[in-house]
Amino acid sequence: MNVPLLLPDFLDRAVALYGEKDAVYCEGRVVTYRQLNERVNQLSHGLHNLGIEKEDRVAYLAGNSLEMLEGFYGVFQLGAIMVPLNIRLKPEDYVFILNHSEAKVLFVDQALYDLINPVINQFETIKHIIVHYKDPETNETDYDDWLATFSPESFDRADLDENDVCSLLYTSGTTGDPKGVMLTHRNNYLHALSAMHHLRVTDRDVHLHVLPMFHVNGWGSPFYYTANGATHICSRKSTPESIFKAMQDHKVSILHMAPTVLNALLLYHEQHHPAIEQDVRVVIAGSAPPPAFITRVEEELGWEFIQVYGMTESSPLSLISTIRSNLAGLSKSEKTDLKAKAGFSMIGSDVRIIDEFGDEVAHDGKQVGEVAVRSHGVMKGYWKNERATTEALQNGRLLTGDMGTIDENGYINIVDRKKDVIISGGENISSIEVEGVLYGHPAVLEAAVIAVPHEKWGETPHAYIVLRKDKTATEQEIITFCKEKLAHFKTVTGITFVDELPKTASGKIQKVQIRDAYWEAQGVTGRLVN
Numbered sequence: 001m002n003v004p005l006l007l008p009d010f011l012d013r014a015v016a017l018y019g020e021k022d023a024v025y026c027e028g029r030v031v032t033y034r035q036l037n038e039r040v041n042q043l044s045h046g047l048h049n050l051g052i053e054k055e056d057r058v059a060y061l062a063g064n065s066l067e068m069l070e071g072f073y074g075v076f077q078l079g080a081i082m083v084p085l086n087i088r089l090k091p092e093d094y095v096f097i098l099n100h101s102e103a104k105v106l107f108v109d110q111a112l113y114d115l116i117n118p119v120i121n122q123f124e125t126i127k128h129i130i131v132h133y134k135d136p137e138t139n140e141t142d143y144d145d146w147l148a149t150f151s152p153e154s155f156d157r158a159d160l161d162e163n164d165v166c167s168l169l170y171t172s173g174t175t176g177d178p179k180g181v182m183l184t185h186r187n188n189y190l191h192a193l194s195a196m197h198h199l200r201v202t203d204r205d206v207h208l209h210v211l212p213m214f215h216v217n218g219w220g221s222p223f224y225y226t227a228n229g230a231t232h233i234c235s236r237k238s239t240p241e242s243i244f245k246a247m248q249d250h251k252v253s254i255l256h257m258a259p260t261v262l263n264a265l266l267l268y269h270e271q272h273h274p275a276i277e278q279d280v281r282v283v284i285a286g287s288a289p290p291p292a293f294i295t296r297v298e299e300e301l302g303w304e305f306i307q308v309y310g311m312t313e314s315s316p317l318s319l320i321s322t323i324r325s326n327l328a329g330l331s332k333s334e335k336t337d338l339k340a341k342a343g344f345s346m347i348g349s350d351v352r353i354i355d356e357f358g359d360e361v362a363h364d365g366k367q368v369g370e371v372a373v374r375s376h377g378v379m380k381g382y383w384k385n386e387r388a389t390t391e392a393l394q395n396g397r398l399l400t401g402d403m404g405t406i407d408e409n410g411y412i413n414i415v416d417r418k419k420d421v422i423i424s425g426g427e428n429i430s431s432i433e434v435e436g437v438l439y440g441h442p443a444v445l446e447a448a449v450i451a452v453p454h455e456k457w458g459e460t461p462h463a464y465i466v467l468r469k470d471k472t473a474t475e476q477e478i479i480t481f482c483k484e485k486l487a488h489f490k491t492v493t494g495i496t497f498v499d500e501l502p503k504t505a506s507g508k509i510q511k512v513q514i515r516d517a518y519w520e521a522q523g524v525t526g527r528l529v530n
Contacts (some may be wrong), residue, residue, distance in 0.1 A: 004162040005189035010227035011037060011073045018203065018229035025250060026066040026234040033229070036070060038152030043074030045150035050105060050128050054079030054158045057168060059103040059126075061085040061094070061112050063236030064209040064218070067132045067143060071107065072222045076166055076185075079158030083168045083180075084214035087112055088504065091119040096177055097170050099124045101383065107143065109236065110134050162186040168383055169216060169312050180383030181312045188223055190376035191315040194348040196224040198320045199254070199283060199306065205230040208252040210238050210261060211507075216316040219256050219285070219308075240268035247276055256283040258507030259293070260446065266296055267445065267468070276302070283308055285317075286508050288414055290436035291336040309342035309414065313398055315377030318351050319343035319412055327409060341413040342371075342404065349375035353406045358395060365407035368415055368428065372397040420511060422451040424460050429490050431511075434461050437485045438492075441478060443471035446501050448509045449492065452518060460493040464514050466501060496521075 011033075014023065019034040031039065052058060058075045060082065062068040068084075075082040083101050085094060094116050098106065102125045108116060110133045120129070134142040162185045170178040195201075207225045209232060211218050225232060233250050235242060243265060246252060262284060268274075280303040288307060297305045310316030321343030323335050330338070345351045353361045353369040361367040378398045381389035392399055403421060404414045415421070415430040422429040431449040438447035446466040451459040467473060475495040482491040502513040 004160065005186050006160050006162060007076050007166060007185050007188055007223060008073055008157065008160075010189075010192070010223050011040065014226050014229045021229060022231055023226075024066050024069060024232045024234060027236070029066060031066065036066075037073075039066075039147065040070050040073040040077070041152050041155045042147045042150040043070055044077040044155035044157075046147060047074065047078055047080065047105065048155075049150065052078055052080050052105060055165075056080045057083050057101045057103040059083040059085055059098055059101065059106045060214065061087060061106065061108040061116065062132060062214075063087065063109055063111075064213050064234045064238075065109070065132065065236050066234060067107065067109075068213050069222055069232060069234060072167075072217070076160075077155050077157045079160050079164060081165050081168050083170070084217070086170070086214055086504075087115075087212070089115070091115055093178065095119050095122045097180075098126055100177075101168055101170075101180060104128070105130065107132065110138060111236070113138055113140075160185065162189065163380075165380060167217060169214075171312055179385055179388050182380040182383055183217075183315055183377075184380055187315045187377050187379065188217065188220060190348055191317065192220050192224040192227060194346050194376075195220055195317055196228060198317075198322070198346050199224075199281070201225060201228050201230060201254075203229040205254055206233060206250050206252045207231065208233040208243065208246050208250070208255050209235070210243060211256045211258070216310070216312045219283070219310075219316060221256065240264050241272075244268065244272075244274040244276070247278075247280070248274065251278045252280065253278060254281045254283065256285075258286045258503075259284055259289045260286075260501075260503060260507040260509060262289075262297065263293070263446065266300065269301060280304065281306055285309060288340050288342060288432060288436075290439050291333070291340045292440050294336050294339050305339055307339055307341065307343060309412070310377075311400055313379045313392060313400075314349075314373050314375055315379070318346060318349040318373050318375055318377070320346050321411065324409075338409075338411055341407075341411045343412060344410045346375075349373060349377070351375075351412060352397075353404050353412060354397075361406065363406050363408050363410070365405050365413065368403050368405055370418070371400040371402040371404045371412065371414065373400060374398070420450075422449075422459055422461050424451075424454070424489055425457040427489050429461055431461065434463070434482070434486065434490055434492060437482055438463055438465065438478070440485070441473065441481050443467050443473040444478070445469075446509070448501055448511055448514055450511055450515050450518065452494065454493065457489075461490065462494045462496070462518065463492045464496045464498055464501060466498060 014033045015037045023033040023036045105128045130141045132143045165182045166185045167183045169181045282303045283306045285308045307321035309319035319342045355369045361369040434449045445468045448464045452462040454460040502510040
């Protein structure tokens with residue numbers, strides 16, 4: 001008899017094997033897996049009482065918290081669809097997403113309530129708003145009071161199918177309205193099995209949620225850490241100081257984050273030297289950091305660096321850049337160079353680099369093509385957007401919009417987003433490559449490179465740079481530094497020094513805002529505006 005691949009099974013396993021183990025630490029509260037399951041059941045009973053049925057959408061606007069974590073399982077037991085919302089959007093974005101998804105219930109943190117309060121009257125389908133950590137002044141239902149009125153006994157689950165959509169994740173919408181990515185139970189389940197293998201997740205792990213759970217379900221962490229009976233550490237806000245404190249207090253063994261967040265941790269460690277005694281794995285996705293950055297993580301922090309690659313549309317992880325046993329004989333620098341790449345295909349994924357005709361490029365680390373993914377994690381499609389679905393899913397593969405190369409060992413290197421490739425005098429320039437060189441300058445804390453117009457060459461690289469505290473550098477010094485390390489046509493032709501770079505909630509640098517700032521400054525020196 002075939003057993004359907006359903007996400008609630010992960011929590012069932014944890015309760016059966018680790019029922020009295022501490023499951024979640026969240027800002028002073030501790031719950032065991034048995035208690036977590038009881039809260040999940042109360043949530044399911046409560047949603048049923050509100051009239052939520054299979055396929056209804058339930059939205060969450062929340063930070064990393066016990067309430068957010070239990071939401072995944074409480075919503076899924078009804079066969080309903082969870083819609084996690086990015087906490088860094090504008091009110092009008094929430095109007096679009098909630099109306100487009102036709103969500104019926106919205107759970108929101110009190111600290112984020114002001115984001116939706118001005119536009120509540122524009123919500124077309126929301127029937128109930130329930131507030132976590134509610135202030136007395138807020139005229140909505142309090143989550144804890146509401147939850148307490150329902151039974152913790154087992155909930156009679158809906159008739160679930162593994163191909164049912166379980167989560168609807170809206171992309172950032174930097175090139176138009178956000179698109180809702182439909183992921184199924186099967187997508188997330190099989191992705192979890194692959195990820196837990198490659199990341200070596202066990203019941204001894206203590207996972208600190210740094211990457212927001214609304215961001216591709218926090219890379220599936222509510223699923224594969226729960227399935228293994230690992231311990232979750234949740235905090236609605238993450239700063240370098242709070243991250244290191246949590247690591248000390250709870251003996252955290254694994255974290256997921258963007259390179260910019262890890263960069264901030266390196267800087268904090270450099271200044272304060274917090275002692276971390278346990279072994280730590282740090283999982284990084286986003287723009288691949290330069291090898292020198294990885295060396296700092298491994299030597300200064302003493303952490304194992306694991307680079308991964310994925311996107312919302314593939315549940316998300318498809319590649320991992322660990323060192324395989326058959327390459328153990330490589331030199332330390334060669335291994336570090338491999339770790340800086342996006343990596344090789346994870347189990348259950350078949351990732352290839354294809355040219356404009358759909359043919360696979362040579363495995364020479366030089367020929368550039370588009371990253372195309374076939375995997376168990378590839379989305380069902382975009383919610384109510386057949387045109388975008390057809391554009392993204394072609395010939396059985398997900399076209400990612402990322403450009404890359406693949407070497408003789410099967411390691412893929414992302415050279416840029418299609419729209420971020422700089423074409424100067426007919427030559428293609430990877431903004432990621434230029435950024436990697438800039439990060440090697442001792443005064444540079446963060447860097448982002450964009451294309452700007454040039455009368456002779458069409459366009460050239462221009463860098464926005466955040467300097468380290470107590471460090472100085474001039475535009476000419478940095479340009480000269482680049483010329484020493486890059487081909488002349490790849491060298492930045494201008495520098496804009498800024499106090500900070502705009503980032504997404506997951507810590508990725510938002511180049512679209514940087515381009516807008518450049519044009520607002522009439523293409524000269526630029527000034528980032530909030």
